[in-house]
Amino acid sequence: WLGTEYAWGGGDVNGPTHGISDGGGAGDAHGDPNKTGFDCSGLTLYAVYQASGGQITLPHFTGDHSNPGQLYDPRGQDIPLDQKQPGDLIFFGAGGNTHHVGIYHGQQNGQDMLLNAPQSGDVVSIQPLSNWAGEEMYVRRFGEIPPEERP
Incomplete structure (x- = not known):
């Protein structure tokens, strides 16, 4: 899906969908509902x-204390940042409230990379994880938990 347009509210289990209004914000200014x-x-x-x-x-929301969203979905395993692996989701925010999520892509030329739909006016791309330096990062791994790691 690299190069697919960003559309606020877009995407479901089958792929890209029409965006929705963000109430007059950046998404509307960039025509995301269209x-x-x-x-x-x-x-x-x-x-x-x-x-x-x-x-x-997963729900279609990154997650915060008032709306658990993807970050607090109980099927996600909390992973320390230094143990992230390609395919893990990385959430960005502060104090357990998030505003962005992407998929850890691995390293490229010695840099950690993130596959993500960054913002209105942009496209799905792979960007350096360092673009989010200074933000709290929360890593979650979804899938089968090995028997030896089960509670």
Whole structure:
């Protein structure tokens, strides 16, 4: 889906969808309701659904204390940042409230990279994880938990 347009509210388990109004914000200014694409959490809910063979459907929201969203979904395993692996979701925010999520892509030329739908006016791309330096990062891994790691 690299190069797919960003569309606020876009994306579901089947792929890109029409965006929705963000109430007069940047998404509306960029015409997101008239675009077919992904927003950040739409891309990650699609990816997790596909990677899990349709077993895990995440909500279409990154997550905060008032709305658990993807970050606090109990099927996600909390992973220390230094143990992230390609395919893990990385959430960005502060104090447990998040505003962005992407998929850890691995290293490229010695840099950690993130596959994500960055913002209105942009497209799905792979960017340096360092673009979010200074933000709290929360890593979650979705899928089968090995028997030796089960509670």
